Amino acid sequence: EDQVTQSPEALRLQEGESSSLNCSYTVSGLRGLFWYRQDPGKGPEFLFTLYSAGEEKEKERLKATLTKKESFLHITAPKPEDSATYLCAVQLLTTDSWGKLQFGAGTQVVVTP
């Protein structure tokens, strides 16, 4: 069974304290791995797509990396506005999956001043 597991469930950081979030996946075939950010009561906001092991993408203080079994979202010198729930999702290779995303439960990040 395809599974996406995110850890930790929650993370509390001081402003400027860098850390990493983990997304491990067990799937039959990976087409792509996606990272989203979600603020309370809002829709997920797209951050990154990674397609192959070794790929990295960066956006401001965020950097996403991908291996064959997991992905990491590194937050460098976070600010309070980086507080959110970060979701990872996988898109499968099977043709009947088309574009649907299978999400992990998310990591809730709180950055305090």
Added chain:
Amino acid sequence: DSGVTQTPKHLITATGQRVTLRCSPRSGDLSVYWYQQSLDQGLQFLIQYYNGEERAKGNILERFSAQQFPDLHSELNLSSLELGDSALYFCASSVQGAGGAEAFFGQGTRLTVV
């Protein structure tokens, strides 16, 4: 602003009733996806339409149905509502139907069944 518009933002209704949620995708996007988010289940894929045709089905109850119209907007119909149907319902859209295209989410409809 993702460019995906969902209405209404909030909906309160009684058990046994039927409601319709509406989604307008981003301009140019042919695929529409519906997701349900509840506290205990997280984000769950319900159904996908591509250019008017159903393309993928997830954990969608038989009491729920959806369609995509010629102008590409989509509606999710929820009937015989139960308390457990209370959740955030998100619509997302992407350019492509099959893999590789990023999906952009709307702000959601919060459904409360009382």
